[in-house]
Structure formats: structure tokens, C-alpha cells
Amino acid sequence: MRILYGIQGTGHGHISRARVVLPKLREYAEVDVLISGYNYNMSIDGPVDFTARGLSLTYDHRGSVDLLGTALGLNPVRFIQDIQKLKVEDYDFVVNDFEPVTAWAAKKAGVPCVAISHQASFLSEKVPRTDKRSPVAEQVMKHFAPCTAAVGSHYLRYDDFIEPPIIRHQIRDLNPLQGEHVTVYLPAFDHETLASIFGSVKEVNWEIFSPSCRSAYQKHNVRVNPVGKESFLKSIEHCLGIVSATGFETSSEAMYLGKKFLTVPIRKQYEQLCNAAALKQLGGEVVYRIDQTFSKKLTDWVKNGKALYLPEISDEEALVQKIIKAGNGEHENVDEFKLEQAL
Numbered sequence: 001m002r003i004l005y006g007i008q009g010t011g012h013g014h015i016s017r018a019r020v021v022l023p024k025l026r027e028y029a030e031v032d033v034l035i036s037g038y039n040y041n042m043s044i045d046g047p048v049d050f051t052a053r054g055l056s057l058t059y060d061h062r063g064s065v066d067l068l069g070t071a072l073g074l075n076p077v078r079f080i081q082d083i084q085k086l087k088v089e090d091y092d093f094v095v096n097d098f099e100p101v102t103a104w105a106a107k108k109a110g111v112p113c114v115a116i117s118h119q120a121s122f123l124s125e126k127v128p129r130t131d132k133r134s135p136v137a138e139q140v141m142k143h144f145a146p147c148t149a150a151v152g153s154h155y156l157r158y159d160d161f162i163e164p165p166i167i168r169h170q171i172r173d174l175n176p177l178q179g180e181h182v183t184v185y186l187p188a189f190d191h192e193t194l195a196s197i198f199g200s201v202k203e204v205n206w207e208i209f210s211p212s213c214r215s216a217y218q219k220h221n222v223r224v225n226p227v228g229k230e231s232f233l234k235s236i237e238h239c240l241g242i243v244s245a246t247g248f249e250t251s252s253e254a255m256y257l258g259k260k261f262l263t264v265p266i267r268k269q270y271e272q273l274c275n276a277a278a279l280k281q282l283g284g285e286v287v288y289r290i291d292q293t294f295s296k297k298l299t300d301w302v303k304n305g306k307a308l309y310l311p312e313i314s315d316e317e318a319l320v321q322k323i324i325k326a327g328n329g330e331h332e333n334v335d336e337f338k339l340e341q342a343l
Contacts (some may be wrong), residue, residue, distance in 0.1 A: 006102030009037025013249030121152030
């Protein structure tokens with residue numbers, strides 16, 4: 001059995017998921033990997049057979065999606081060329097983590113495509129949404145990377161094809177302790193701005209991780225670090241709490257570790273706004289804007305914030321078996337009529 005595994009490079013969640021799924025999937029099949037995107041800083045810890053430009057979001061360093069920058073980064077001619085040159089017919093099926101090149105190549109060639117992303121969970125109307133639903137964003141999530149079957153991932157099993165979060169082994173191997181610093185990961189903000197804002201709250205030390213930081217430095221009670229796998233893991237293992245954007249993987253990892261968690265969703269990022277709505281239902285603390293009131297909210301959270309906990313996580317063996325069955329046309333894990341209607 002030959003499988004092509006497509007990974008969206010934007011953010012770190014898709015790559016983190018691949019680090020769990022890929023080794024187990026390779027016990028059953030020969031797997032080639034394609035990563036697309038131009039806005040990521042992590043590796044999958046293994047060979048990458050193909051790369052493509054794909055489609056990525058860019059941020060304005062003030063906590064929001066940069067719509068103009070994202071539009072200017074699009075290269076539709078290159079995107080179509082990448083789809084056309086990819087020989088998906090050589091594979092039994094495609095496994096797709098919100099990666100558009102492999103998804104559209106599979107659709108064009110009539111090859112089965114199994115979505116395993118968090119975004120795939122939004123094919124269900126039972127998944128929490130923000131109060132202000134965006135019809136455009138809903139359509140983008142459903143058609144950005146089309147599939148023939150889905151194994152979604154979310155905080156809870158909101159629907160029959162949705163699995164609990166996939167937690168990477170590096171997180172599961174940690175021995176979490178409550179230390180005296182708070183780990184901060186807000187990649188849509190400029191790190192100098194963050195250092196000034198968090199430095200105004202003197203009750204704790206802050207360890208900020210930023211994709212735009214090139215070398216670590218200390219500024220009073222704030223340490224700013226480049227994004228690094230080992231340094232970030234060490235920081236969250238011994239932290240008092242975590243402040244992050246509302247990406248699915250980081251929020252799931254904070255809950256798994258039992259760390260108190262405050263989240264600031266990236267503005268204009270619909271998926272994160274929906275994740276924030278789900279976290280609020282679970283009792284989580286969400287701040288939608290960093291403004292002049294943020295320092296007080298941060299101080300209150302440091303003193304009184306509480307941890308959330310995941311009721312369960314995915315079993316990777318059972319997950320991979322579902323993926324293989326779906327790729328081979330056995331769809332008992334997905335309501336086919338419902339999927340067809342959603343798409």
C-alpha cells in the first residue's frame with residue numbers, strides 16, 4: 001500500500017500531528033510526504049519527499065491576519081502547476097492535513113483523500129462556532145482541502161467522525177511541574193511589543209517564544225526566545241501557566257499538561273475564534289484584544305486563573321486504523337451522506 005501524506009506547513013499544529021501519525025502509518029504502508037506553505041519553522045523529524053508553495057496565512061505583528069499580505073503571497077499559477085505535476089495516481093490514497101495541493105490533485109485524479117485535520121471537524125454543525133459566523137470562512141474551511149472522507153480532531157467528540165486531540169510524544173513524555181514563570185506563544189505579535197506588555201506585570205517571570213526572534217535576550221523579568229523545539233518543551237514543562245494564541249494543538253497541549261491557560265485568538269482567524277468559543281464553553285479564559293486593559297486582566301489571571309483538562313486523547317493505533325479504513329473506502333467512521341452534504 002502506498003500513501004501520499006500532505007501537510008499544511010502554516011503554524012506548528014499540522015506538523016506536530018504528523019510526528020505522531022506518520023511513524024504509526026509507516027508500520028502499515030509506504031508513505032511519501034509533501035509539505036506546502038511558506039510560513040513555518042518546524043520540521044517533521046523525517047524525510048520530506050516533496051515541497052510545494054501552497055497557500056499560507058501571514059500576520060501583521062499586531063495580533064491579526066494580514067489580509068493584504070496573505071493575498072500578495074498567493075501565486076495561483078504556481079499552485080495549479082504544483083497540482084498538475086503531482087502524480088497522485090501512483091498512490092492508493094492521500095492522507096491530508098489541511099494541505100491544498102495534494103487534496104486538489106487527488107480530487108482532480110479521482111484518488112481517495114482522507115482529511116485528518118482539526119479543520120475537518122468543522123464539517124459537522126455540532127462543533128462550536130463563534131457568535132458571528134462567517135459564511136465565507138465556513139466555505140473556505142470546507143473547500144480549501146477537499147476530501148472524500150474525514151477523521152476530524154477536536155477537544156471533545158462533538159460528532160461520530162471526530163476524535164480527541166492527538167498529543168505528540170514529546171509532550172506526553174514531560175513531567176510537568178509548577179514553576180515561577182509563564183510561557184508565552186503569540187506568533188502574530190511582534191516580540192518587542194510583547195516584551196514591553198508582559199514586562200509591566202511584575203508578579204512572575206515571562207518566557208516569550210517568537211518566530212521573528214533570531215537570538216534570545218533578557219529584558220527585566222522577560223526572556224525572549226526564538227522558537228525552538230527543546231527550549232519550548234522545557235519551558236512549558238516547568239511553567240506556572242501558558243498564554244498563547246488559540247491554535248488547536250497548543251491549547252490541547254496546555255490542557256493535557258494541566259497548566260492554567262489564557263488564550264488570545266488571532267484576529268480575523270476564524271478557526272481560532274471558533275476554538276475560543278469551544279474553550280469558553282469548557283470554562284477557559286479568553287481575551288480577544290491586547291489593549292490598555294490587558295495588563296490588569298493578565299494580573300488577575302496570574303493570581304486566579306485555573307487549568308482546564310482534556311477528558312481523553314487519541315489512541316494513535318486506533319486513529320491510523322480509521323484512516324486506513326477510510327482510505328480503502330470503508331466509511332463506517334464517517335456519515336457519508338453528511339460529508340457529501342457538507343462538501
